[in-house]
Each structure stands twice: as C-alpha cells, then as structure tokens.
Amino acid sequence: MKSFILLSAFTLIGSCATTKYSTKIDNLKNSIQVNDSTAIATYANTISVEELKHNLHTFASKAFEGRKVGEPGQLKASAFLKEFYKTQHILPAVGDSTYYQTVPQSFLPQGVNSSANVVAYIKGSKVPEELIIISGHLDHMGVENDSIHFGADDNGSGTVAMLAIAKAFKQAQSAGYPPKRSLVFLHLTAEEIGLYGSRYYVSNPIFSLENTMANLNIDMIGRIDEKHKNNPNYIYLIGADRLSKHLHFTSEKINAMFTNLELDYTFNDEEDTNQYYYRSDHYNFAKHNIPVIFYFNGEHNDYHKPTDTPDKIDYRLLQKRAQLIFATAWQLANQEYHLVHNKDM
Numbered sequence: 343m344k345s346f347i348l349l350s351a352f353t354l355i356g357s358c359a360t361t362k363y364s365t366k367i368d369n370l371k372n373s374i375q376v377n378d379s380t381a382i383a384t385y386a387n388t389i390s391v392e393e394l395k396h397n398l399h400t401f402a403s404k405a406f407e408g409r410k411v412g413e414p415g416q417l418k419a420s421a422f423l424k425e426f427y428k429t430q431h432i433l434p435a436v437g438d439s440t441y442y443q444t445v446p447q448s449f450l451p452q453g454v455n456s457s458a459n460v461v462a463y464i465k466g467s468k469v470p471e472e473l474i475i476i477s478g479h480l481d482h483m484g485v486e487n488d489s490i491h492f493g494a495d496d497n498g499s500g501t502v503a504m505l506a507i508a509k510a511f512k513q514a515q516s517a518g519y520p521p522k523r524s525l526v527f528l529h530l531t532a533e534e535i536g537l538y539g540s541r542y543y544v545s546n547p548i549f550s551l552e553n554t555m556a557n558l559n560i561d562m563i564g565r566i567d568e569k570h571k572n573n574p575n576y577i578y579l580i581g582a583d584r585l586s587k588h589l590h591f592t593s594e595k596i597n598a599m600f601t602n603l604e605l606d607y608t609f610n611d612e613e614d615t616n617q618y619y620y621r622s623d624h625y626n627f628a629k630h631n632i633p634v635i636f637y638f639n640g641e642h643n644d645y646h647k648p649t650d651t652p653d654k655i656d657y658r659l660l661q662k663r664a665q666l667i668f669a670t671a672w673q674l675a676n677q678e679y680h681l682v683h684n685k686d687m
C-alpha cells in the first residue's frame with residue numbers, strides 16, 4: 343500500500359480483552375490526528391455564500407419544476423449537476439465516462455419513469471481504491487395541485503453544498519493537495535418515493551462497498567427549526583456513533599477545530615419517535631456496515647410544501663454546515679488509519 347501507513351485497530355485501541363472500555367474510548371479519541379489543519383481551513387473557506395446562493399436559485403427554480411423523479415424537471419436538474427462537474431473538471435464515475443447511473447424503470451414503482459443517480463469523483467492519490475461517499479438526494483416532489491414544490495431546503499441545500507464541497511476539493515487537488523483516498527459525490531434519485539436511488543447504488547455499486555470507509559449524507563441543511571430559532575448555530579447529526587464511535591469522535595474533533603457548531607444529537611436517540619436514521623439515503627449504506635453521518639436541520643413549517651423556497655435559506659449557516667462536512671470528509675480521506683468499527687472494539 344505504498345508509503346501510506348495503515349495502523350491497525352490493535353495499534354489504536356489495544357486488543358487486550360481486559361482493557362477497560364473507558365480506556366479503549368480514551369485511546370480511540372487520542373488516536374485522532376489532524377495533520378492538515380491549515381489546508382483544511384484554507385479550502386473550507388473557498389465555500390462561499392454567493393456561490394451557494396447562486397446555485398440554489400437555479401437548482402430550486404421554476405425551470406426544474408420541483409425535480410419529480412423521472413420527469414422533465416428532474417432531467418434538467420441532473421443535467422445541471424453534470425454540467426457543473428464537467429466545467430470544474432471533476433471526473434464522471436460511471437465507467438469513467440458518464441455521470442449518470444441509470445436506475446431502470448423495473449427497479450422503481452409502476453408509473454415512475456427511469457431516472458439516474460448523478461455521480462462524480464476525485465481520485466485518491468495514495469489509496470484510490472478506498473473512498474468516502476458524500477451523498478444527497480437530487481429529487482423532490484414536483485408539481486402538486488398546480489403548485490411547484492421547489493425543495494430549496496429539501497434537498498437543494500444539500501445538493502449545492504455537495505457542489506461547493508466538490509469544488510473545494512478540486513481546488514485543493516489542483517494546488518497540490520489531492521485527497522489520499524477517493525472522494526465520491528453521489529446525487530441520488532428517487533429518495534422522496536422511498537430511497538430507491540441509494541438502494542440501487544448499494545445493489546449496483548460503482549466503487550467497492552467494502553472499501554467505502556464512510557458515507558456522509560446530507561438532506562436539508564439550509565434552515566433553522568423551531569427549537570433553535572434563538573440559537574441557530576447548530577446541526578443535527580444522526581448515526582455517527584452507531585457503527586463507529588471512532589467516526590463520531592472524528593466528527594466532534596473536526597467541528598471543535600474548524601466550525602464550532604452545536605452538534606445536536608436529539609434525533610440520534612434510538613428511542614426517538616421520528617426514526618430519522620431509517621429515513622434518508624445513508625441508511626442503505628449503514629445496512630452494508632458502512633459508518634454514516636446524516637446531516638439535517640430538522641423539520642420546519644415549509645417542509646414538503648410549495649413554500650420551501652430559496653429566499654428562506656440561511657446561507658451563512660448553510661456555508662458553515664457545508665464547511666463542517668468538507669472538513670470531516672477531508673480528515674477521513676487523508677487520515678493514515680482506518681476507522682475502528684464498534685464491533686471490533
């Protein structure tokens with residue numbers, strides 16, 4: 343594996359069965375080393391409010407007609423994403439030649455036209471076969487009762503964050519800071535009708551699931567919910583510790599170093615009645631034993647309504663949340679060790 347040193351779980355937490363659990367946790371926390379803090383901060387700062395705003399005003403515009411799966415508006419939205427990656431010289435992932443992974447009609451419910459996941463990637467410089475997937479769904483609810491459901495927050499916010507994150511990584515790569523592992527930008531179709539795009543991807547993976555180190559999934563990160571209206575510097579994280587506490591501690595450390603958002607774990611409670619852990623695309627990765635983090639702002643009055651529009655997005659907050667995800671992905675793609683899974687502790 344070239345000069346890329348991979349420390350084993352043994353080195354990190356000790357394999358002695360008698361090692362106290364609390365000691366193992368401490369060792370795990372202490373094992374996390376962030377080596378590129380200057381570069382991380384530099385490229386996180388390339389994610390700008392102006393660009394997020396500009397892209398979201400296109401992506402959640404009338405022209406895309408609410409991006410209903412398999413309908414013309416969604417095709418336009420997919421073409422927009424493809425054009426973005428092409429313009430940025432970020433590679434297509436499907437056979438290295440196309441950005442579209444077609445999800446055939448036979449995989450979808452009756453009456454739903456075939457559509458596609460849009461997939462781009464940046465190849466790792468040291469261990470390209472290992473990867474981090476950053477995902478978010480590109481579809482929404484289309485037109486209902488003559489009203490366009492713009493889906494600016496759901497999930498225009500996550501989509502434009504992914505574009506900004508990809509562009510920041512590309513800029514870093516061009517300046518001599520390529521990621522050591524590969525980064526995959528996976529825009530999923532047919533989430534709103536039942537997580538079909540992600541299910542299709544894990545059934546027909548473009549990159550090895552075994553070598554997929556983590557999935558960072560974004561679904562609604564541009565708004566503020568009722569609970570946080572007086573202290574909006576927050577994001578809900580769901581799932582981070584379920585398969586790998588190591589991922590959870592990494593995420594916490596990165597946030598403390600770079601973004602200082604309040605990480606709200608309310609919805610990560612296994613007893614929480616909303617059960618969000620099972621309700622967006624990351625769940626299909628978690629089912630395959632891939633550690634996930636789901637980034638989410640909580641619900642609001644415009645959730646799944648035509649009034650979920652781009653003018654209601656808090657772009658500064660969207661920027662900061664995108665920066666957190668960027669920095670976390672950077673760390674995961676570059677750290678010189680694998681994530682320890684809970685089952686191996």
Ligand SMILES: [Zn+2]
Nearest residue numbers: 496497561562
């Ligand atoms: Zn959504």
